[in-house]
Amino acid sequence: MCGIFGCICENAVEVLLDGLRRLEYRGYDSVGIALLNNNNILIRKDKGKLEDFLKNLDFESLSGSIGIGHTRWATHGAPSRENAHPHLDCFGRIAVVHNGVLENFLSLREELIERGHKFSSNTDSEIIAHLIEEFVKMGLSLKDALRETINIVKGSIACAIITTLEPGKIFCYRRESPLIVGISRNGTFCSSDMPAIIPYTKNIAIVPEDTIVVIERNGVYSESSSGIERKLEFFETNLDLKSAERGGYPHFMIKEIFEQPRAISDTIKIPEVYLDRASKLLRDRIYLTGSGTSYHACLSTSYMISKILSIEAFPIISSELQEMIPNFDESTLIAVSQSGETADTLNAIRYAKKKNAKIVGITNTLGSSITMLSDAYICTQSGPEIGVAATKTFVTQLIALDLLFLRFGLISRRLNQSDYNKILDEMKKLPKIVEKILNQHQKIKEISLKYSSKQNAFFLARGSNVAIALEGALKLKEISYIHAEGYPAGESKHGPIALVEPGFLCIFIAPKDRTREKIIGNIMEMKARGAEIFSIITEGDEELKEISDSYFEVPQCYELFYPILCTIPLQLFAYYAATFRGFDPDKPRNLAKSVTVI
Numbered sequence: 001m002c003g004i005f006g007c008i009c010e011n012a013v014e015v016l017l018d019g020l021r022r023l024e025y026r027g028y029d030s031v032g033i034a035l036l037n038n039n040n041i042l043i044r045k046d047k048g049k050l051e052d053f054l055k056n057l058d059f060e061s062l063s064g065s066i067g068i069g070h071t072r073w074a075t076h077g078a079p080s081r082e083n084a085h086p087h088l089d090c091f092g093r094i095a096v097v098h099n100g101v102l103e104n105f106l107s108l109r110e111e112l113i114e115r116g117h118k119f120s121s122n123t124d125s126e127i128i129a130h131l132i133e134e135f136v137k138m139g140l141s142l143k144d145a146l147r148e149t150i151n152i153v154k155g156s157i158a159c160a161i162i163t164t165l166e167p168g169k170i171f172c173y174r175r176e177s178p179l180i181v182g183i184s185r186n187g188t189f190c191s192s193d194m195p196a197i198i199p200y201t202k203n204i205a206i207v208p209e210d211t212i213v214v215i216e217r218n219g220v221y222s223e224s225s226s227g228i229e230r231k232l233e234f235f236e237t238n239l240d241l242k243s244a245e246r247g248g249y250p251h252f253m254i255k256e257i258f259e260q261p262r263a264i265s266d267t268i269k270i271p272e273v274y275l276d277r278a279s280k281l282l283r284d285r286i287y288l289t290g291s292g293t294s295y296h297a298c299l300s301t302s303y304m305i306s307k308i309l310s311i312e313a314f315p316i317i318s319s320e321l322q323e324m325i326p327n328f329d330e331s332t333l334i335a336v337s338q339s340g341e342t343a344d345t346l347n348a349i350r351y352a353k354k355k356n357a358k359i360v361g362i363t364n365t366l367g368s369s370i371t372m373l374s375d376a377y378i379c380t381q382s383g384p385e386i387g388v389a390a391t392k393t394f395v396t397q398l399i400a401l402d403l404l405f406l407r408f409g410l411i412s413r414r415l416n417q418s419d420y421n422k423i424l425d426e427m428k429k430l431p432k433i434v435e436k437i438l439n440q441h442q443k444i445k446e447i448s449l450k451y452s453s454k455q456n457a458f459f460l461a462r463g464s465n466v467a468i469a470l471e472g473a474l475k476l477k478e479i480s481y482i483h484a485e486g487y488p489a490g491e492s493k494h495g496p497i498a499l500v501e502p503g504f505l506c507i508f509i510a511p512k513d514r515t516r517e518k519i520i521g522n523i524m525e526m527k528a529r530g531a532e533i534f535s536i537i538t539e540g541d542e543e544l545k546e547i548s549d550s551y552f553e554v555p556q557c558y559e560l561f562y563p564i565l566c567t568i569p570l571q572l573f574a575y576y577a578a579t580f581r582g583f584d585p586d587k588p589r590n591l592a593k594s595v596t597v598i
C-alpha cells in the first residue's frame with residue numbers, strides 16, 4: 001500500500017508535500033515528487049520519512065504548477081533512493097507514481113530490457129513508464145499509450161503520470177487500488193485517499209474500477225479502458241480531516257479490519273519467483289517462530305503443513321527458541337514478524353543462524369531487520385498497520401505461509417498440480433467471502449454488546465483453529481481488558497474447566513471441518529456446567545445453532561481456510577467489546593506496535 005497524489009494548482013510544491021504528509025499513514029519508507037517545469041521534469045526523491053526529506057529539499061530550485069508525488073510502502077525492491085517513486089522512462093519525459101502490485105512485471109521487464117530499455121530501480125512500477133514510452137514511440141498519444149499499457153500489465157494499479165509530451169495534464173488510471181479526484185476553483189487533484197484533497201476541495205469523485213482519467217486545470221475527462229467515455233460522479237463530502245485520515249472509520253483498527261479483502265487479494269498475488277526462492281531453502285526439519293499474533297500464524301500453519309503435506313513442522317514462540325532447540329543442522333527457520341523488528345524474533349533468528357539454520361522471513365515491512373537477516377523473505381501486502389492490535393497483517397501472514405508451503409508441496413512433489421490449482425482457486429475466493437463476513441458486522445456488534453460486561457472468557461477450538469482461539473483471546477484481552485484464555489478444547493477439561501460456573505463465557509470456534517464432532521462434545525461439557533456458549537459456525541449448521549446461546553455464521557469454504565474466516569468475527573468481537581467498555585482500541589495500555597526489547 002502506497003499513497004499517490006497529483007495536483008494542478010498554484011504552489012504545486014507546497015500542495016504536493018502537504019498532501020503527502022496526509023497520506024503518510026499509507027506508507028513512509030520513501031517519498032518523492034515530480035514537477036513539470038519549463039517543459040522539463042524535476043524529480044526529488046529519497047529513502048526515509050517525509051520529515052527527513054523536507055530537511056534536505058532545495059525549495060529554491062523547485063517550482064511548478066503541475067506535479068505528482070508518492071509516499072511508499074515497499075513491496076518490490078527494498079527502500080532506497082532508486083526504488084522511490086516517481087519513476088522515469090529512458091528519456092526522462094514520462095514520470096509515473098504507482099500504488100499497487102504488478103504481477104507479470106518480471107517477464108515484461110525482461111522483454112523491455114531486450115529491447116534496450118535501461119531500468120534504474122528494482123520496482124515493478126517502473127515498467128509502466130517504459131511501456132508507455134514504447135507505445136508513444138509507435139505514435140500513440142499519451143492516453144492511448146496508457147490504455148495499451150494497462151491492458152498488458154496484470155495486477156492492481158492506481159497511477160498518476162506527468163509528461164513533457166503533453167504538458168498541462170495528469171494522466172491517471174485505476175484498477176483495484178483506490179483513486180479519487182477533486183476539483184475546485186483553486187485547482188484539480190488526484191489522490192489515493194481523501195485526506196490529501198479535502199483541505200483544497202470537498203467536491204470529489206471516486207474513480208470507478210478500470211477507468212482512465214485525464215486531469216487538466218479546469219476539468220477532468222474520463223473513459224473506460226476500452227475507450228468509452230465514462231463521466232465521473234462528483235459529490236460534496238462531509239468528512240472532516242481527522243475522520244478522513246481513518247477512511248471515515250472511528251479507529252484505525254476497524255479500518256484495518258475492513259481492509260482485509262484488499263490485503264488478502266494483494267498477498268495472493270505475490271509473484272511465484274519469491275515463493276520459489278524461499279521454498280528452495282526448506283530443508284528436512286522446519287521450525288516456525290514468531291511472537292504474539294505472529295506466533296499464532298506459525299501455529300496455525302504447522303497444522304496446515306502436516307495436513308496437506310504430511311510433514312512435521314514445529315512452531316516455537318521466539319523468546320523460547322534458544323531454550324528449546326540446541327542445533328539447526330539440516331533445518332530451516334521460518335521467522336514471522338509483521339514489523340520485522342521484534343527483538344525476540346530477531347534474537348531467535350541470530351541464534352538459529354549461528355547454529356546453521358537457513359532463514360526464511362515473512363514480514364510486512366520490506367527493508368526491516370528481518371529482511372536483512374533472512375536468506376530469503378516474503379513480504380505480505382497488508383500496507384502499514386497503525387492499530388496496535390494486529391489484524392490484517394495476521395490474515396496475510398496466513399495467506400503468505402499457505403502460499404509458501406503449497407509451492408513447496410508442488411516443487412517437492414508432495415502435492416500434484418491439479419490439487420495445487422484447486423487449492424489456489426479456493427484461496428482466490430477468500431476476498432469475496434471475507435467481504436461477506438464483514439457485511440454482517442452488525443450481528444457481531446450485537447453479540448459483543450451482549451457479552452461486553454463479562455470479566456472472563458475462554459476461547460476453545462481444535463486443530464488449526466486452536467491458533468485462532470489463542471488469537472481471539474489475545475485480541476480480546478489486549479484491547480478490552482477482559483481476561484481471556486485460549487485453549488485446545490480437548491485440554492480444557494484438564495484444569496481450566498474448574499473455573500466454569502453458570503454464566504461463564506465460552507467462545508467456540510466450530511466450523512464444519514474435521515474437528516466439528518469432537519467440538520460438539522466439548523460444548524456439551526461446558527453447557528452442562530452452565531457456561532454461556534457463543535460459537536463461530538459454518539452457515540446453516542442447525543445442530544450447532546441449537547446448542548449455542550449465540551452464534552455467528554461464516555460461509556462454507558475449503559477446510560484449510562476456516563482459520564482465516566473464523567478470525568474475522570473474533571477481531572470484530574474484540575473491537576466492539578473495547579469500544580463498548582470505553583477503551584481506545586488503537587492504543588491499548590502498556591503495549592507498543594513494535595516490541596524492540598527482550
Ligand code: M6R
Pocket residue numbers: 291292293294336337338339340341342345388389390391474475478591593594595
Ligand atoms: O511485529 P511482530 O509481528 O513481530 O509483532 C509481534 C507481536 O508483538 C504482536 O503480534 C502483538 O502480539 C500484537 N499486539 C497482537 O495484536
